[in-house]
Amino acid sequence: MTLWRLPLLIAGLLIAAPACAAGAEPAARAALVEKLCGNAGQMGEAAAALSTLAASGTPEEIGWAAPLARAALDKTLACDDTGAVLAATGTDAVTRAPRAPAPDARTPVLSLKNRAVFEQADAALALRSAADPATRTAALATLERRPAALPEGLLEAAAQGETDPGLRTRIETLAQTAALNAADPAARIRAIGRIAEHPSRRALTQVEALAKDPAYAADPAFRQAVDAGLATIRRGIALGDALATLYNGLSFASILFMAAIGLAIIFGLMGVINLAQGELIMIGAYVTWLVQQGLRQAAPALLDWYLVLAIPVAFLVTAGIGIALEALLLRHLYRRPLMSLLATWAVSLFLVNTVRVVFGTQNLQFETPFYVSGGVPVIGDFIFTWNRMFAILFAAVTLLVTWATVRKTPLGLNIRAVTQNRDMAACIGIPTRRVDMMAFGLGSGLAGLAGLALSPIYSVNPQMGQNFIIDSFMVVVLGGVGTIAGTVVAALGIGQINVLIEPLWGAVAAKVIVLLMIIAFLQWRPEGLFAVKGRRK
Amino acid sequence: MTRWTADRPFLAVLALLLATAAALPLLAGTPLEMSRYLANAIGQLAAFAVLALSLDLIWGYLGILSLGHGLFFALGGYVVAMYLLKHSFEVTGTVPDFLQFMGWKDFPFYWAGFGAFPYALAVAVVLTTLVAGLFGYVSFRSRVGGVYFAIITQALVYVAMLLMFRNDTGFGGNNGMTGFSVMFGWPMGTSGMITGLAVASLLVLALVLAGCRWLVGSRFGALMLATRDDETRLRTLGYETLRLKLAVWCLSALIAMVAGMLYVPQVGIINPRLLSPELSLEIAVWVAIGGRGHLVGAVVGALLVNAIKFWLSFAAPEVWPFILSGLIVLVVLVFPNGLIDLARLRLVRPMGPRRLAADVGEARP
Numbered sequence: 044m045t046l047w048r049l050p051l052l053i054a055g056l057l058i059a060a061p062a063c064a065a066g067a068e069p070a071a072r073a074a075l076v077e078k079l080c081g082n083a084g085q086m087g088e089a090a091a092a093l094s095t096l097a098a099s100g101t102p103e104e105i106g107w108a109a110p111l112a113r114a115a116l117d118k119t120l121a122c123d124d125t126g127a128v129l130a131a132t133g134t135d136a137v138t139r140a141p142r143a144p145a146p147d148a149r150t151p152v153l154s155l156k157n158r159a160v161f162e163q164a165d166a167a168l169a170l171r172s173a174a175d176p177a178t179r180t181a182a183l184a185t186l187e188r189r190p191a192a193l194p195e196g197l198l199e200a201a202a203q204g205e206t207d208p209g210l211r212t213r214i215e216t217l218a219q220t221a222a223l224n225a226a227d228p229a230a231r232i233r234a235i236g237r238i239a240e241h242p243s244r245r246a247l248t249q250v251e252a253l254a255k256d257p258a259y260a261a262d263p264a265f266r267q268a269v270d271a272g273l274a275t276i277r278r279g280i281a282l283g284d285a286l287a288t289l290y291n292g293l294s295f296a297s298i299l300f301m302a303a304i305g306l307a308i309i310f311g312l313m314g315v316i317n318l319a320q321g322e323l324i325m326i327g328a329y330v331t332w333l334v335q336q337g338l339r340q341a342a343p344a345l346l347d348w349y350l351v352l353a354i355p356v357a358f359l360v361t362a363g364i365g366i367a368l369e370a371l372l373l374r375h376l377y378r379r380p381l382m383s384l385l386a387t388w389a390v391s392l393f394l395v396n397t398v399r400v401v402f403g404t405q406n407l408q409f410e411t412p413f414y415v416s417g418g419v420p421v422i423g424d425f426i427f428t429w430n431r432m433f434a435i436l437f438a439a440v441t442l443l444v445t446w447a448t449v450r451k452t453p454l455g456l457n458i459r460a461v462t463q464n465r466d467m468a469a470c471i472g473i474p475t476r477r478v479d480m481m482a483f484g485l486g487s488g489l490a491g492l493a494g495l496a497l498s499p500i501y502s503v504n505p506q507m508g509q510n511f512i513i514d515s516f517m518v519v520v521l522g523g524v525g526t527i528a529g530t531v532v533a534a535l536g537i538g539q540i541n542v543l544i545e546p547l548w549g550a551v552a553a554k555v556i557v558l559l560m561i562i563a564f565l566q567w568r569p570e571g572l573f574a575v576k577g578r579r580k
Numbered sequence: 581m582t583r584w585t586a587d588r589p590f591l592a593v594l595a596l597l598l599a600t601a602a603a604l605p606l607l608a609g610t611p612l613e614m615s616r617y618l619a620n621a622i623g624q625l626a627a628f629a630v631l632a633l634s635l636d637l638i639w640g641y642l643g644i645l646s647l648g649h650g651l652f653f654a655l656g657g658y659v660v661a662m663y664l665l666k667h668s669f670e671v672t673g674t675v676p677d678f679l680q681f682m683g684w685k686d687f688p689f690y691w692a693g694f695g696a697f698p699y700a701l702a703v704a705v706v707l708t709t710l711v712a713g714l715f716g717y718v719s720f721r722s723r724v725g726g727v728y729f730a731i732i733t734q735a736l737v738y739v740a741m742l743l744m745f746r747n748d749t750g751f752g753g754n755n756g757m758t759g760f761s762v763m764f765g766w767p768m769g770t771s772g773m774i775t776g777l778a779v780a781s782l783l784v785l786a787l788v789l790a791g792c793r794w795l796v797g798s799r800f801g802a803l804m805l806a807t808r809d810d811e812t813r814l815r816t817l818g819y820e821t822l823r824l825k826l827a828v829w830c831l832s833a834l835i836a837m838v839a840g841m842l843y844v845p846q847v848g849i850i851n852p853r854l855l856s857p858e859l860s861l862e863i864a865v866w867v868a869i870g871g872r873g874h875l876v877g878a879v880v881g882a883l884l885v886n887a888i889k890f891w892l893s894f895a896a897p898e899v900w901p902f903i904l905s906g907l908i909v910l911v912v913l914v915f916p917n918g919l920i921d922l923a924r925l926r927l928v929r930p931m932g933p934r935r936l937a938a939d940v941g942e943a944r945p
Contacts, residue, residue, distance in 0.1 A: 389908035
């Protein structure tokens with residue numbers, strides 16, 4: 044802000060006194076219009092006054108001033124001896140009563156310097172008064188070009204009156220930038236403090252730019268404020284990143300857990316690793332998609348709830364596939380677990396290619412219901428997203444239900460008995476074959492639920508199972524056979540380590556390190572973390 | 581085990597391999613000459629058969645299923661590809677594609693010396709022995725076996741694939757390595773070269789088959805079978821099974837490496853897909869279909885399955901996975917000894933040892 048505008052600003056503020064709000068200030072208005080018709084210097088003063096009005100005027104004044112700036116830019120202002128006429132509407136510039144301009148009326152011409160000032164005044168007025176969000180967005184874009192020259196209070200007032208949330212965020216950002224570049228050092232320091240309250244990468248770039256500002260070298264108070272602000276923001280970002288890593292790791296671990304718990308139960312019971320587990324996850328996701336499509340046809344009102352409604356469907360379909368797989372194939376392979384690996388791989392090959400033929404290879408499109416969309420920004424760039432929270436909560440509920448099934452139901456009792464000693468369990472009358480079948484169904488159903496839980500986060504296509512399967516094998520190897528606690532701890536560990544190492548050395552290194560750690564770990568405890576006590580086989 | 585002179589299927593297959601190896605160059609120039617495509621296909625099939633033998637040695641005779649044998653296959657393949665590229669560069673001065681792609685001026689330092697085949701071979705042998713030895717030692721020492729071992733080897737090959745997919749490792753990244761133009765000073769892609777490689781593959785296959793036959797027929801082979809059938813008892817009797825398993829495991833890895841070295845010059849490209857867990861699983865399928873625990877079975881299985889695959893990849897590529905999965909289920913449920921069970925149905929004359937791998941079951945993990 045240049046010095047010559049200061050007295051004018053004070054004058055403007057005086058004009059904007061309550062008396063003006065009543066609309067009874069024709070003299071001031073006439074003076075403004077007269078300046079608009081004056082020489083280049085007077086026109087500049089008029090533009091500044093219009094800008095000030097945009098910042099601090101009442102809605103009525105802004106409505107009065109808006110056509111003036113527009114008319115000056117469009118060259119539709121006709122100046123004559125008695126004032127000026129807005130040619131676009133054929134009304135007097137001051138009173139807005141209809142009148143025709145005098146025959147000798149002339150149109151004031153904007154100098155190059157004044158054009159910029161008028162454009163800014165026009166945009167400022169439009170931002171406050173335009174009804175159409177598109178016009179306001181365009182006005183904001185104009186204002187963003189020269190944030191330093193904006194009248195104080197304009198953006199704050201505009202942000203308060205703004206109804207569009209996206210636009211409001213943009214206005215607030217611009218307000219911060221404007222305040223950071225303000226002439227008043229105290230205002231700048233205050234602005235730094237305000238920005239540092241909400242640390243983010245963007246805030247960091249904004250404040251870092253100030254270190255190159257001349258004031259940084261000249262003004263110790265300013266330098267102190269910048270340094271303190273930077274420190275706060277960096278701390279916030281580091282904290283946010285750490286939290287985001289933990290959160291992502293937790294959600295990855297949730298998916299891993301759901302994929303692995305079924306594997307672990309089956310492996311503990313029958314010594315069989317189901318290589319088709321990844322494909323059961325994929326089928327779970329596809330069933331979820333089918334439920335969504337079905338709801339779209341049958342009951343569009345319930346479409347948002349497809350994730351919940353798909354839970355029983357996904358479980359039952361994948362459990363059915365699992366039971367069929369057990370009854371038709373694996374039942375005959377109990378003494379040959381290595382052959383069962385090949386057999387389940389054949390099933391996985393079959394399922395992937397069937398889905399590929401039926402649905403194609405492209406990613407499926409999922410609706411995003413309101414309960415898994417968006418998130419709460421916490422600190423730094425960490426956003427507590429609801430889709431990941433959904434997976435975590437889902438896994439927690441699954442854990443609880445699985446635990447209750449294994450610990451509290453007759454089926455669970457049988458599963459544990461057969462896991463511990465198959466022959467003895469058969470001797471006391473437990474139908475081991477039926478227990479196997481039910482357990483296989485349970486494990487497969489859990490894989491289907493994993494597919495449901497990851498459908499809002501990961502892309503769903505026929506190949507998706509392979510992304511999780513090897514990690515979930517590692518969870519089973521690490522966690523030990525047939526213990527829920529082992530699976531939980533191993534899933535958390537592998538999920539977190541993967542996500543922790545990824546930003547440092549990349550996803551591949553994370554996988555390499557996890558595998559090496561597991562191999563090393565097996566030297567120490569070959570039976571996994573939570574091995575069932577017993578004779579080593 | 582029958583003496584090798586009385587092992588008719590073995591002798592028949594050996595004779596067939598040697599006859600084909602002789603026929604390939606002898607028929608050249610006559611009206612019966614095989615097309616270049618056919619000769620190349622025979623060479624590739626022979627390389628796959630060597631790979632199947634390597635897996636059969638540890639799975640069929642030692643009861644250890646590796647779902648990561650593609651690792652050693654690819655190791656041999658990568659080393660020979662490095663030799664071919666460096667050698668081609670030294671002869672013709674063509675800069676390999678992947679160097680240009682990465683914008684590198686020169687080969688990375690670890691490519692030094694790869695222009696000489698003996699050095700490349702030595703590197704491949706040392707690396708394979710080192711990787712297999714280290715991994716085998718830590719696994720067998722902690723008595724990781726059965727399904728555990730299978731899925732850890734699968735993870736191993738998967739991780740290796742991810743590693744090789746990176747472009748900055750200096751091994752061609754996801755595009756792999758191709759554009760081999762010279763081998764041992766001779767241009768590649770000529771009829772003579774193709775026939776020569778095919779004959780070499782067949783001879784190596786015959787040699788490996790005979791070597792494995794000798795090994796499993798020896799006292800050492802008897803120990804291998806004993807380890808497979810009851811390791812605990814063998815340990816109780818005072819045998820150190822760790823060293824035995826480790827030795828066979830390393831030998832098997834080396835054979836797989838040789839298969840890779842034969843395979844890559846014939847297809848003319850190597851990329852990380854050679855390391856995909858699917859390929860490693862497929863090796864086990866060839867062996868299972870041919871007859872696990874039977875060397876001739878592994879060779880026949882690999883030749884048969886891959887011949888069908890070659891043919892179908894022209895005729896109807898999309899039905900191949902369905903046929904493969906159907907074959908696996910059939911073998912697993914109906915013919916647990918693969919083609920040998922067919923032989924038992926008197927479709928073919930009975931062959932091989934009386935005690936078959938599938939009859940004894942597997943040790944529970």
